[in-house]
Amino acid sequence: MQLYSQNPNVFSSTRHNRYGEVFKTYILGSPCVMLSSPEVVRFAHLFKPTYPQSKERLIGPSAFFFHQDDYHGQIRRLVQGSLSLDVMRNLVPDIEAIAISTLDSWSGNVVNTFYELKKEKYYTLDKGYNPFPAILPGSLCNKSVLVSIIICHDQQLCTYRNLFEKARRRISLILGEIIKERKKKSLVHKDLLGSLLDFKDEKGETLTHNQIVDNIIGVMFAAQDTTASLLTWMIKYIHDDSKLQETIEIEHKTIFESNGGGNHSLSWSQTRNMPLTSRAMKESLRMASIISFTCREAVEDVEYKVYLIPKGWKVLPLFRNIHHNPEYFADPHKFNPSRFEAIYGRLGVKPNTFMPFGNGIHTCPGNEVAKLEVLIFIHHLVNKFRWEVVRSSRGVHYAPFPIPQQGLPAKFWKDSIPLRTTRPG
Numbered sequence: 163m164q165l166y167s168q169n170p171n172v173f174s175s176t177r178h179n180r181y182g183e184v185f186k187t188y189i190l191g192s193p194c195v196m197l198s199s200p201e202v203v204r205f206a207h208l209f210k211p212t213y214p215q216s217k218e219r220l221i222g223p224s225a226f227f228f229h230q231d232d233y234h235g236q237i238r239r240l241v242q243g244s245l246s247l248d249v250m251r252n253l254v255p256d257i258e259a260i261a262i263s264t265l266d267s268w269s270g271n272v273v274n275t276f277y278e279l280k281k282e283k284y285y286t287l288d289k290g291y292n293p294f295p296a297i298l299p300g301s302l303c304n305k306s307v308l309v310s311i312i313i314c315h316d317q318q319l320c321t322y323r324n325l326f327e328k329a330r331r332r333i334s335l336i337l338g339e340i341i342k343e344r345k346k347k348s349l350v351h352k353d354l355l356g357s358l359l360d361f362k363d364e365k366g367e368t369l370t371h372n373q374i375v376d377n378i379i380g381v382m383f384a385a386q387d388t389t390a391s392l393l394t395w396m397i398k399y400i401h402d403d404s405k406l407q408e409t410i411e412i413e414h415k416t417i418f419e420s421n422g423g424g425n426h427s428l429s430w431s432q433t434r435n436m437p438l439t440s441r442a443m444k445e446s447l448r449m450a451s452i453i454s455f456t457c458r459e460a461v462e463d464v465e466y467k468v469y470l471i472p473k474g475w476k477v478l479p480l481f482r483n484i485h486h487n488p489e490y491f492a493d494p495h496k497f498n499p500s501r502f503e504a505i506y507g508r509l510g511v512k513p514n515t516f517m518p519f520g521n522g523i524h525t526c527p528g529n530e531v532a533k534l535e536v537l538i539f540i541h542h543l544v545n546k547f548r549w550e551v552v553r554s555s556r557g558v559h560y561a562p563f564p565i566p567q568q569g570l571p572a573k574f575w576k577d578s579i580p581l582r583t584t585r586p587g
């Protein structure tokens with residue numbers, strides 16, 4: 163058994179072995195093991211989410227970086243409940259209406275695809291949000307003094323912090339109004355806000371207003387950029403591959419026609435039956451690996467192959483490395499949705515090698531809603547619109563999630579012959 167603590171330099175470099183399974187490194191001075199093996203799921207139960215936080219911030223500000231053990235499981239269940247399949251079923255018409263109006267507003271214009279896919283208010287908030295985890299993962303609350311020092315030394319971050327505080331205050335006021343209205347009219351809502359308002363811990367204590375605000379912001383953060391990033395990549399990949407675009411158009415044309423040329427709304431079952439688009443979505447998730455890793459801490463000594471990961475060490479499963487390992491995905495840098503085709507009823511990829519939404523009990527509770535949003539958006543895009551990417555480039559920009567360079571500037575316009583089956587010349 164190799165004891166890292168006795169042999170600190172053995173895996174200290176991450177450079178020489180890109181797809182290696184285990185690396186040791188340090189995060190803020192804490193020993194940390196990075197794992198790039200699908201086997202990580204076998205002992206996932208021995209890892210807890212890392213980075214404790216104060217009670218003021220339960221899931222938020224970043225769902226990925228800040229967790230508080232006592233409450234996290236309970237709050238997670240609330241988020242999960244508000245995003246259950248039953249809830250989502252009823253969301254289809256709303257998501258459709260937003261997709262249609264967004265696309266209509268783009269018609270005839272060159273837009274920055276990624277940034278248009280985000281809401282203006284949230285964009286402001288995000289400016290203040292992301293610098294913290296990037297610089298000091300998980301330390302916003304516990305090491306707030308340190309954060310203040312860094313902020314004071316960095317004029318730009320100062321601006322971000324002010325923007326964040328302003329946006330947070332506005333969101334807090336808006337939520338306050340909504341809550342007042344609900345209470346006044348005795349309205350019962352089974353959404354996330356409703357669940358947070360009803361929450362009581364084992365001592366019967368409810369959440370404070372700040373806790374509710376932070377959790378709403380946390381879920382917004384987890385939801386918005388990730389979904390916008392996935393959609394932007396899909397729009398790029400479909401644009402770059404005319405054959406793929408053609409087959410996806412045909413898939414959606416069939417649905418569109420059966421809905422009387424778009425006269426009826428998409429049904430829930432139609433959204434569950436878009437196999438080609440779903441495969442293109444999976445491949446986009448694999449290629450982009452939007453959340454490239456997650457954070458855990460070993461709750462006890464973990465024996466992994468010849469290694470021992472001592473209790474308390476940080477553990478980072480690296481999804482992107484797994485997704486880009488040629489051992490699991492042949493020609494990994496090639497966009498190839500057919501790799502997700504089931505062969506003789508079996509999934510085309512090896513078990514536990516595809517984890518764009520994480521794995522285990524902390525797997526992303528919003529994964530179904532994200533996929534639903536993307537499928538509905540693509541349905542209306544390919545049926546009614548054409549688009550050309552302006553200054554197409556292969557580069558990736560991290561903001562902090564990967565997006566195509568400059569957010570994919572593209573021109574969108576309404577297609578005058580929306581039901582064609584072949585692309586012109």
Ligand code: HEM
Pocket residue numbers: 211221225226238241245380381384385386388389392452453456457517518519520521522523524525526527528529531532
């Ligand atoms: C393409 C879009 C998305 C991607 C790629 C994504 C990916 C992920 C990943 C990798 C994790 C970490 C899982 C782990 O640690 O094992 C996560 C956690 C989470 N996601 Fe998502 N996500 C997306 C959309 C959403 C949406 C739409 C929501 C909410 C509506 C959401 C809410 C959350 C929350 C609350 C967590 C924390 C779960 C926990 O720690 O227990 N995500 N997501």
